Amino acid sequence: MYGPQTLTCKNLQEYLKSLSRDILDRLYNHPATCLAVFRELPALSRQFILRLLFVNKPVAQVLLASWIPQHDAGRDVGDIAAEHRQGTQVLLDMCIWQEVKDQQGNMAIRLSSTFRENLKVAILGGGRPWTMSATLDSDPHQRNVEFLDKYAMDRWESVLQFLVQPGRGQKAISRDAMRTLLHAGLIESSGESDNMQITSAGFQFLLLDTASQVWFFILKYLETVTERGMSLVACLTFLFKLSFSTLGKDYSMEGMDNELLTFLQHLREFGLVYLRKRSSGRFYPTRLALNITAGQNKGIIDVPKQGNLIIETNYRVYAYTTSELQISLLAIFCDIEGRFPNMVVASISRSSVRRALLKGIGAEQIISFLKQHCHPQMYKLSSVVPRTVADQIKLWEMERERLEFTEGVLYKDFMSLHDFNLLSNYASSNGVLIYSDERQRTMVVTKKGHPSIKTFWKEEQAK
Amino acid sequence: MVNVMKGILIKCDPVMKQFLLHLDETMKLGSKFVLVDLDECHLFVQPEVYNSLKNLIDEQYEKVYYNQKSSLE
Numbered sequence: 001m002y003g004p005q006t007l008t009c010k011n012l013q014e015y016l017k018s019l020s021r022d023i024l025d026r027l028y029n030h031p032a033t034c035l036a037v038f039r040e041l042p043a044l045s046r047q048f049i050l051r052l053l054f055v056n057k058p059v060a061q062v063l064l065a066s067w068i069p070q071h072d073a074g075r076d077v078g079d080i081a082a083e084h085r086q087g088t089q090v091l092l093d094m095c096i097w098q099e100v101k102d103q104q105g106n107m108a109i110r111l112s113s114t115f116r117e118n119l120k121v122a123i124l125g126g127g128r129p130w131t132m133s134a135t136l137d138s139d140p141h142q143r144n145v146e147f148l149d150k151y152a153m154d155r156w157e158s159v160l161q162f163l164v165q166p167g168r169g170q171k172a173i174s175r176d177a178m179r180t181l182l183h184a185g186l187i188e189s190s191g192e193s194d195n196m197q198i199t200s201a202g203f204q205f206l207l208l209d210t211a212s213q214v215w216f217f218i219l220k221y222l223e224t225v226t227e228r229g230m231s232l233v234a235c236l237t238f239l240f241k242l243s244f245s246t247l248g249k250d251y252s253m254e255g256m257d258n259e260l261l262t263f264l265q266h267l268r269e270f271g272l273v274y275l276r277k278r279s280s281g282r283f284y285p286t287r288l289a290l291n292i293t294a295g296q297n298k299g300i301i302d303v304p305k306q307g308n309l310i311i312e313t314n315y316r317v318y319a320y321t322t323s324e325l326q327i328s329l330l331a332i333f334c335d336i337e338g339r340f341p342n343m344v345v346a347s348i349s350r351s352s353v354r355r356a357l358l359k360g361i362g363a364e365q366i367i368s369f370l371k372q373h374c375h376p377q378m379y380k381l382s383s384v385v386p387r388t389v390a391d392q393i394k395l396w397e398m399e400r401e402r403l404e405f406t407e408g409v410l411y412k413d414f415m416s417l418h419d420f421n422l423l424s425n426y427a428s429s430n431g432v433l434i435y436s437d438e439r440q441r442t443m444v445v446t447k448k449g450h451p452s453i454k455t456f457w458k459e460e461q462a463k
Numbered sequence: 464m465v466n467v468m469k470g471i472l473i474k475c476d477p478v479m480k481q482f483l484l485h486l487d488e489t490m491k492l493g494s495k496f497v498l499v500d501l502d503e504c505h506l507f508v509q510p511e512v513y514n515s516l517k518n519l520i521d522e523q524y525e526k527v528y529y530n531q532k533s534s535l536e
Contacts, residue, residue, distance in 0.1 A: 404474040
């Protein structure tokens with residue numbers, strides 16, 4: 001599709017698929033990673049792995065397929081086949097198993113030995129202790145869960161605050177965090193070196209829920225670690241370990257090398273871990289770090305957070321908040337009408353929504369932001385965001401999209417109807433045909449589909 | 464011989480299509496941009512005009528839109 005870029009956030013699987021095989025192999029060298037990866041796999045893939053966990057020989061693909069019932073009451077045969085294909089492909093893409101030939105020369109499957117051994121340890125125990133070791137003596141400055149939650153939110157909000165007002169919050173975040181934001185394309189420098197400006201992706205980022213924000217940010221951060229001279233595998237392994245830790249417990253920094261200590265300092269800055277002092281020798285993981293790999297699937301992070309927005313059917317929005325950040329977020333797509341000591345009155349209008357749309361924010365994103373931050377009182381209603389408001393925001397968006405643009409390649413002046421039908425049938429069976437008119441013998445295919453059509457046409461001509 | 468052209472396919476309602484044709488004829492974008500007039504809902508245009516076309520239509524739309532607030536003030 002032609003149009004403004006929407007922010008896409010990969011989940012753990014998609015991210016791991018994008019890594020090279022070598023890195024994945026080293027990554028699987030730790031039980032924590034294997035367990036985290038295993039948890040996020042589709043049910044069928046998990047089943048495959050568990051059945052193969054103790055089989056050291058390659059297993060024929062025919063045998064694998066026989067585990068799946070071909071007929072299931074109430075389910076389409078196509079659906080079952082699709083699930084099968086998907087379940088096996090994921091494991092291939094993530095290098096968890098490989099296709100090999102067995103002694104008879106049949107196609108067979110072999111579970112990666114590193115993955116097998118480490119998952120065994122994760123599930124059955126044994127091996128070296130793989131969770132981070134807790135310190136033996138108790139901390140004289142013990143921190144409780146509430147403190148950690150507050151700390152994490154404070155840190156994270158300072159990053160968001162910087163995004164909202166890059167000029168003002170300059171001091172609040174370090175150069176490292178800024179570099180990540182720049183790399184992620186959430187901000188861009190305008191003219192002078194130190195003058196930052198938020199991009200369209202940045203606005204979309206602000207309206208995401210916290211879990212997705214943290215995951216997106218960490219992904220972008222990881223892309224830059226190799227440039228900083230740190231090992232991606234070490235950082236990822238540490239993150240996975242961190243995601244299995246317990247909230248409100250302190251862990252020892254003993255045995256961490258310099259690289260990991262730098263990484264820890266960065267995580268501290270984003271509020272993923274708490275360190276009282278650099279040299280305190282222990283750290284507390286915060287809620288942001290737990291289950292980080294689950295991404296948007298599990299909302300553990302957002303549980304204690306309470307919304308404070310009341311949205312009325314007359315497009316009025318009342319926000320019971322004093323948070324500077326939240327008010328600036330609202331101001332992205334609302335007109336602020338009045339500020340009171342404990343609340344803000346705003347209204348959603350065509351022009352305010354238009355302003356947001358021009359920045360590249362979608363109607364869906366605005367609505368989901370409103371949904372996330374609704375006052376608990378709003379949940380008693382049948383639709384959390386009043387339907388009139390949600391629909392109107394969507395209508396305002398559609399009104400700007402009266403033309404549908406698709407980049408493509410046009411073919412015309414076919415010599416014969418036969419040629420035209422041949423090509424248009426081929427294109428439509430490949431799913432790249434976007435327009436065809438038999439009378440005028442004109443057709444349009446997507447830009448992506450053009451090369452394959454070209455080769456097909458040449459082959460046909462040569463016949 | 465088959466003719467091949469690169470561009471953008473625009474799908475819209477007949478009214479908008481007429482408007483686009485009008486823009487093309489009066490050279491509002493500086494030059495002609497419609498490559499092929501396909502049918503009443505489809506046009507094939509030059510790829511370069513995407514941004515300027517979008518802005519122009521947005522502008523036109525704002526001009527004719529009745530804005531309650533600003534008319535009250």
